[in-house]
Amino acid sequence: MNHYIKSIVFLLTIGFTSCFPKKEEKTTNPTKPKLVIGIVVDQMRYDYLTRFEKKYGDGGFKRLLKNGFSLENAHFNYIPTYTAVGHTSVFTGTTPSHHGIIGNNWYDKFEKKSIYCVDDNNYKTVGNEGNGGKKSPYRMLTTTVTDQLKLAQNMQGKTIGIGIKDRSAILPAGHTANGAYWFDGGSKGQWISSSFYMDALPKWVADFNNSGVADEYLKQPWETLYDISTYTESIADDNNYENTFKGEEKPTFPHDIPNLRSKNNNYSIIKAIPAGNSLTTDFAKAAIIGENLGKGEFTDFLTLSYSSTDYVGHQFGVDSKEIQDTYLRFDKELESLLLFLDKQVGKDNYTIFLTADHAAVQVPSYLQSVKIPANYLSSGKLLNYVNSITKQYFNSEDFIENISNFQIFLNKENIEKKKLSVEKVAEVINENIINYKGIYKSVTAKTLQRTEFNKGILNHLQNGYNQKFSGDVLLIPNPSTIIYSKKGSTHGSGYSYDTHVPIIFYGNGITKGSSKKHYEIIDIAPTVSNLLEIEFPNGSSGKIVDEIFK
Known part of the structure; x- marks a missing residue:
């Protein structure tokens, strides 16, 4: 009799549980890698x-x-x-x-x-x-x-x-x-x-x-x-x-x-x-x-x-x-x-x-040989061009502290001595540097702080910008345009x-x-x-x- 009752209970249990969908099995890995x-x-x-x-x-x-x-x-x-x-x-x-x-x-x-x-x-x-x-x-x-x-x-x-x-x-x-x-x-x-x-x-x-x-x-x-x-x-x-x-x-x-x-x-x-x-x-x-x-x-x-x-x-x-x-x-x-x-x-x-x-x-020199747009920039010539901008607009050539990694760092002390706004100087450079051959885009640090770029290369620039450490004006060169020797390759864009x-x-x-x-x-x-x-x-x-x- 006990065996009969157990069988009935078992069958009822099967019938009861079959009314409900199966619980999804967990698919996580049971053992972590060593x-x-x-x-x-x-x-x-x-x-x-x-x-x-x-x-x-x-x-x-x-x-x-x-x-x-x-x-x-x-x-x-x-x-x-x-x-x-x-x-x-x-x-x-x-x-x-x-x-x-x-x-x-x-x-x-x-x-x-x-x-x-x-x-x-x-x-x-x-x-x-x-x-x-x-x-x-x-x-x-x-x-x-x-x-x-x-x-x-x-x-x-x-x-x-x-x-x-x-x-x-x-x-x-x-x-x-x-x-x-x-x-x-x-x-x-x-x-x-x-x-x-x-x-x-x-x-x-x-x-x-x-x-x-x-x-x-x-x-x-x-x-x-x-x-x-x-x-x-x-x-x-x-x-x-x-x-x-x-x-x-x-x-x-x-x-x-x-x-x-x-x-x-x-x-x-x-x-x-x-x-x-x-x-x-x-x-x-x-x-x-x-x-x-x-x-x-x-x-x-x-x-x-x-x-x-x-x-x-x-x-x-x-x-x-x-x-x-x-x-x-x-x-x-x-x-x-x-x-x-x-x-x-x-x-x-x-x-x-x-x-x-x-x-x-x-x-880039190889790309040029097969008629694909590519170019080289000179860091020295770029610095001279930026200095020419500050000379033209502010009659000063000591506003640039450093240019590296396509970032311009301003000399804030020299700018303030002239009773000028750092933000204003950055904006003037930003507006004019775009005319330099080989520069595709330019953005000031203030713009990156105030504007959210959700996609595209400006989004990449923003993700790489660190308010504490980065420069005051950030540049993006044209595609396949680098500051490097004409032999060998590099990266950074x-x-x-x-x-x-x-x-x-x-x-x-x-x-x-x-x-x-x-x-x-x-x-x-x-x-x-x-x-x-x-x-x-x-x-x-x-x-x-x-x-x-x-």
């Missing part, structure tokens, strides 16, 4: 993914794209698109208007001098007796996703920052990192750090420095990975748009690195060849093993910046055989790193995002060639797919924060990319 790796490729245009696709192997970019989630229409949403600004914006989830890093170098209107984003004389070099380690992230005013992870875990878990460039190692790792390491070139050839993080290098770093790896890479000439005749996606190797290494007659393959080394600042040459990326991968693997990343109870974070791509792009330009070879070799680096992570951390235990800190313009970069998520918690929706670089940090179920960085202004989640 290790997050944030990869920033310095000066990577989005079209490097598509342009060189046929020559990539299956284990690098293609593996990430096939098994991860790619944002195909992702952009930076501010000006200027420089290295320090890019790395900071990726990890803080906000723009220079909030995080305060407005350039690599910028004119400090309080100290009356040009400053470097991570210089800090309160600390000393750890690793050698040089000055390369007098650094810290103190100029970055907001937290990073790496900081938020440490806070959420009650300061447990490890954060390690790695990059050949100091700013690329320091800023992503945040204020609470266990360590940040960068490569000290010249005669040193060592990975170093700052006393901001530690008093002495860990044994694994010292062992790596003593291993002679850097020297081994510099014993080999830089030759193309594949037959150079197959590099049909790039322009002729011998052209007039590329810079040579010191000691070279032509900017062509092969580059005799062993013999060029002494004329190109010794160990520093490794930064400007693909071997610099290989050295970075080697050091990252040593860090993962040495720090036991991904092995503990808490989630660890490795920020990893590949900078040789930027040095090569600056020297040879985005259409060169050198940049193509650098990316084909970098594809191999990615494959090596992914296989290492599979074995060392476990396939299901890590999450990666890969992006860039900015893209780059095609060499708000145009798509500088803003359009890859964003790929891969690994634990990430679904497969792609999106053509417009996303911004500041969306990465809140998205990773959501994956880790932690608070967003405290200045975050991005949104969650919910398409990427399983």
Whole structure:
């Protein structure tokens, strides 16, 4: 009888519950990754993914794209698109208007001098007796996703920052990192750090420095990975748009690195060849093993910046055989790193995002050769023109304190001595500078404070404007117009060639797919924060990319 009653109750229960819709199952990832790796490729245009696709192997970019989630229409949403600004914006989830890093170098209107984003004389070099380690992230005013992870875990878990460039190692790792390491070139050839993080290098770093790896890479000439005749996606190797290494007659393959080394600042040459990326991968693997990343109870974070791509792009330009070879070799680096992570951390235990800190313009002199509008500006001539404006209207040529990063800083003391309004002087310059050939738009700081630009390039300018640190008049040059040498390439604008970069998520918690929706670089940090179920960085202004989640 008891069995019969139980059966009736069971059937009634089924009938009762079937009257109601099923509760939607929660789709969040049940286990968080043990290790997050944030990869920033310095000066990577989005079209490097598509342009060189046929020559990539299956284990690098293609593996990430096939098994991860790619944002195909992702952009930076501010000006200027420089290295320090890019790395900071990726990890803080906000723009220079909030995080305060407005350039690599910028004119400090309080100290009356040009400053470097991570210089800090309160600390000393750890690793050698040089000055390369007098650094810290103190100029970055907001937290990073790496900081938020440490806070959420009650300061447990490890954060390690790695990059050949100091700013690329320091800023992503945040204020609470266990360590940040960068490569000290010249005669040193060592990975170093700052006393901001530690008093002495860990044994694994010292062992790596003593291993002679850097020297081994510099014993080999830089030759193309594949037959150079197959590099049909790039322009002729011998052209007039590329810079040579010191000691070279032509900017062509092969580059005799062993013999060029002494004329190109010794160990520093490794930064400007693909071997610099290989050295970075080697050091990252040593860090993962040495720090036991991904092995503990808490989630660890490795920020990893590949900078040789930027040095090569600056020297040879985005259409060169050198940049193509650098990316084909970098594809191999990615494959090596992914296989290492599979074995060392476990396939299901890590999450990666890969992006860039900015893209780059095609060499303007090359664009001119194919009849595309492009130009060069002279910083000296620009300063003379601005002085001519103040001379004409105010009979003074000492109103300009500094012009840099397409920003004009006014000398407020000299203006006030003439009993003039700073705002009035700025407005007169603004109205007249637009007549200068190559300047497309000009906006005063006051306009940016009083007007909200919701879209377009003026919105980018506004997002990059910081009321406390930025200049009094901000300029936008014409497309493909730069202040730079006529050989090699650069970046910094708000145009798509500088803003359009890859964003790929891969690994634990990430679904497969792609999106053509417009996303911004500041969306990465809140998205990773959501994956880790932690608070967003405290200045975050991005949104969650919910398409990427399983």
